[in-house]
Amino acid sequence: MSNQSDTKPAVPAVVPDVPALPILIAPHPVLKAKARPAGPQDTDTVRDLIPRMFATMYKAPGIGLAAPQVGVGLRVVVIDLMAGNVSTPLTLINPDIIAADSELETREEGCLSLPGQYADVTRPARVTVRYTDASGAKRQIEADGLLSACLQHEIDHLDGILFVDHLSILKRNIIMRRLGKEMRLKER
Ligand code: NI
DSSP states (O other): OBOOTTSOOOOOSOOOSSOOOOOOOSSOHHHHSOOBOOOGGGHHHHHHHHHHHHHHHHHTTBSEEEGGGGTOOBOEEEEOOOGGGOOOOEEEEEEEEEEEOSSEEEEEEEETTEEEEEEEEEEESOEEEEEEOTTSOEEEEEEOHHHHHHHHHHHHHHTTOOGGGGSOHHHHHHHHHHHHHHHHHHHO
């Protein structure tokens, strides 16, 4: 997820000293594919991937990034809301939403895979997410507000869902056309 359009991007004082990865831009087939759970055979891949995902997210800058956005089809998410300019990095391996509020909340979202595009998205106000952390420990987090939206946005990425998929076809088409046009202009 990218910073909201009206907030200044923040970057933590210490960024992992590894190269950032290229971020895939929509429409890209990998962004539409379902990622697979990371298993014991992926331990080395995931260990190398996590700092590079953080470096990529901070460089962008963004507040959340899912592995498919850097072309890796594994269920791995990194988040750092940088609330009050304080870094609170969160690594989620194989995250699952195990409970979602019936109360809904609408907030503006953006996405590093749709640079410069923002829209209001309505989602459950609160969610409970079960996941494995970077040390391999099983954890559970209950979130509301921005963290709730960010968790849902990033977990959507693992299922090939982008924030524009929550909008009407009309709104989605407008954003995708605008993005395509802006990306073509950028290439020139
Ligand atoms: Ni995103």
